[in-house]
Amino acid sequence: DAGVIQSPRHEVTEMGQEVTLRCKPISGHNSLFWYRQTMMRGLELLIYFNNNVPIDDSGMPEDRFSAKMPNASFSTLKIQPSEPRDSAVYFCASSLQVGEQYFGPGTRLTVT
């Protein structure tokens, strides 16, 4: 199994641009999580899906952030417009029911 796949691994963009982060969960997993990690705020849960349905998006910082999961093998996290304070490492994780979450390698986002 290839594990959780994320792309791109690094993204540098200018303030105001749209950013789309992509995630492919482990085949067979039914839950998908998006996290943001910064030194100041640690590891924050942004949103999670269960069977492709968004369950809790209370961690999404503001309306500039949106996430979709059109099918069991793909999810996107979009930031529009991006701001410098969005700079962070964004992780996607997947799991099967309540148990170990497998993290992807992360996307390091830099907004200048």
Added chain:
Amino acid sequence: GENVEQHPSTLSVQEGDSAVIKCTYSDSASNYFPWYKQELGKRPQLIIDIRSNVGEKKDQRIAVTLNKTAKHFSLHITETQPEDSAVYFCAASPDNTGKLIFGQGTTLQVKP
């Protein structure tokens, strides 16, 4: 909602000594408590977990204890080695959706 507090934020030990990291949680309904290790520039990876029907679990040099009454759980690493140096995160799962709330992390440094 669930809140997880983790202490200490940094911990430095000599190789061969033991290390203990403690976490408290607020939601008595939480029933799953994993610990993740994150090496510099890498993704978080599960090292051990415990469910609420168990008080202690051990895996070689690492062990986790859970006190449901006091709502705290701890990670114990014995005979520490330099490769144990990393950031360790505790987490709690407040419901049956697989959602995890993470502590702020502990940076462990093992000096050779």
